[in-house]
Amino acid sequence: RELDRAVDAARRAFPAWRARSFADRAALVKQLSQKLREHQKDLAELLTREQGKPLAQSVAEIDRGAAQSDGMVGIEIAVEVIADDNDKHIELRYRPLGVVGIITPWNAPVNLALGPLVSALYTGNTVILKPSPYTPLTTLKVGELLNEVFPAGVVNVLAGGDDLGAAMTAHRGIDKISFTGSVATGKKVLASAAATLKRVTLELGGNDPAIVLEDVDAKAVAKKIFFASFVNSGQVCMAIKGIYGHEGIYEDLCDALVEEARKAKVGNGLDPGTELGPVQNKMQYDKVVGIIKDTKKAGAKFLAGGEIPTGPGYFLPPTLVTDIADDSRLVQEEQFGPIVPILKFSDVEDALRRANDTRYGLSGSVWTKDLSRGAEVAARLEVGTAWVNQHRTTSAFVPFGGAKESGLGRQYSALGLKSYMEPEVVSIAKR
Numbered sequence: 001r002e003l004d005r006a007v008d009a010a011r012r013a014f015p016a017w018r019a020r021s022f023a024d025r026a027a028l029v030k031q032l033s034q035k036l037r038e039h040q041k042d043l044a045e046l047l048t049r050e051q052g053k054p055l056a057q058s059v060a061e062i063d064r065g066a067a068q069s070d071g072m073v074g075i076e077i078a079v080e081v082i083a084d085d086n087d088k089h090i091e092l093r094y095r096p097l098g099v100v101g102i103i104t105p106w107n108a109p110v111n112l113a114l115g116p117l118v119s120a121l122y123t124g125n126t127v128i129l130k131p132s133p134y135t136p137l138t139t140l141k142v143g144e145l146l147n148e149v150f151p152a153g154v155v156n157v158l159a160g161g162d163d164l165g166a167a168m169t170a171h172r173g174i175d176k177i178s179f180t181g182s183v184a185t186g187k188k189v190l191a192s193a194a195a196t197l198k199r200v201t202l203e204l205g206g207n208d209p210a211i212v213l214e215d216v217d218a219k220a221v222a223k224k225i226f227f228a229s230f231v232n233s234g235q236v237c238m239a240i241k242g243i244y245g246h247e248g249i250y251e252d253l254c255d256a257l258v259e260e261a262r263k264a265k266v267g268n269g270l271d272p273g274t275e276l277g278p279v280q281n282k283m284q285y286d287k288v289v290g291i292i293k294d295t296k297k298a299g300a301k302f303l304a305g306g307e308i309p310t311g312p313g314y315f316l317p318p319t320l321v322t323d324i325a326d327d328s329r330l331v332q333e334e335q336f337g338p339i340v341p342i343l344k345f346s347d348v349e350d351a352l353r354r355a356n357d358t359r360y361g362l363s364g365s366v367w368t369k370d371l372s373r374g375a376e377v378a379a380r381l382e383v384g385t386a387w388v389n390q391h392r393t394t395s396a397f398v399p400f401g402g403a404k405e406s407g408l409g410r411q412y413s414a415l416g417l418k419s420y421m422e423p424e425v426v427s428i429a430k431r
């Protein structure tokens with residue numbers, strides 16, 4: 001089987017790769033990001049053609065991937081001295097795990113591959129990378145660039161269906177799985193990895209709340225919230241998926257969001273001026289249309305969108321909904337499409353309770369002019385990342401990952417990099 005051959009190649013390449021210094025490996029990662037920049041135009045166009053997102057956002061995805069790669073290889077993983085006295089010296093070292101299997105989804109295939117890929121490579125592991133069957137093309141193209149930079153066997157890109165992913169999670173020759181995708185599949189990955197006690201990082205779905213307090217300038221905040229909700233037509237793990245507006249600014253906030261929705265240009269991602277592309281595939285389109293229909297049936301009010309366009313493609317307008325129950329599908333499920341509820345609250349305690357009443361816990365945000373109050377409220381969101389006056393900001397130096405059923409472990413930063421390594425204590429008796 002191709003997977004066995006790839007794992008063999010990765011295992012054979014591992015000893016020489018791990019023996020290189022961090023600086024050596026960093027230099028090759030930097031060559032990769034250089035190549036990504038050189039090929040940015042072609043890669044971005046291919047990404048838009050297969051994924052649907054507007055070209056400018058594809059360009060930005062390649063940019064961000066390259067910048068984060070450069071950032072990560074600037075992070076030092078040092079030996080940590082735990083104790084050093086007359087009797088003993090104890091230190092904590094980190095060594096690479098071996099072969100890392102990376103499985104990615106279809107919403108941001110380049111960026112979501114590069115994060116784990118660079119983490120694994122820089123820390124001395126070799127890699128098998130499998131893109132989503134919905135978006136294999138740009139990843140395969142990146143694979144060609146990887147082959148120009150890294151020694152044979154160090155990175156192996158295999159396109160395939162869900163069964164290939166499952167085979168990777170069960171494979172005895174793979175030491176860790178870094179999985180990005182849905183909660184349901186993440187649970188299968190964890191269960192399958194248990195048989196060989198593989199290390200696992202899971203970056204799963206989210207149902208991010210944005211809590212807008214009463215002191216904001218509704219218009220200014222609406223612009224930012226709209227983009228953080230509808231970018232990539234809502235197909236972002238950490239998109240805002242429920243907007244909680246204080247009753248004092250609720251009407252203004254709704255009006256300002258509706259204005260943004262009216263202005264947004266939906267269409268072919270290759271057309272200049274397009275701001276929102278289609279839903280990426282039929283499975284997801286049917287799911288989102290199902291949620292729109294259920295929301296209608298429940299008697300909710302549609303402030304924008306709501307109609308299902310006829311015509312080719314999986315295009316849906318940005319859709320804003322009010323007067324909807326907290327136990328509705330739209331509020332409870334991860335919609336992962338261009339429809340967002342705006343929920344009213346009068347007491348921030350109530351907003352926090354409702355926002356936390358979910359099995360998801362990826363990220364969330366609080367919007368206010370009072371930064372210290374914002375930080376207090378944000379810290380009470382049960383999430384991996386709580387932002388104040390921003391949403392969706394990530395960096396190579398800041399850990400990212402989900403609380404509760406939104407994930408396991410963290411990517412990026414020294415914390416993330418160390419999850420691609422085995423900690424090993426070396427304990428020396430001095431007498």
Ligand code: NAD
Pocket residue numbers: 103104105106107108112130131132133160161162163164165166167169180181182183184185186188189202203204205206236237238334336362402406407
């Ligand atoms: P998915 O879970 O359906 O598929 C993801 C990947 O897993 C694909 O490559 C697929 O082929 C593979 N796969 C399917 N079954 C498998 C199995 N049994 N074992 C191993 N691999 C298997 O997810 P999707 O629909 O492609 O992606 C959308 C989801 O990803 C959303 O829930 C979104 O929130 C989430 N996501 C999370 C993050 C994050 O960083 N937390 C980022 C982006 C997307």
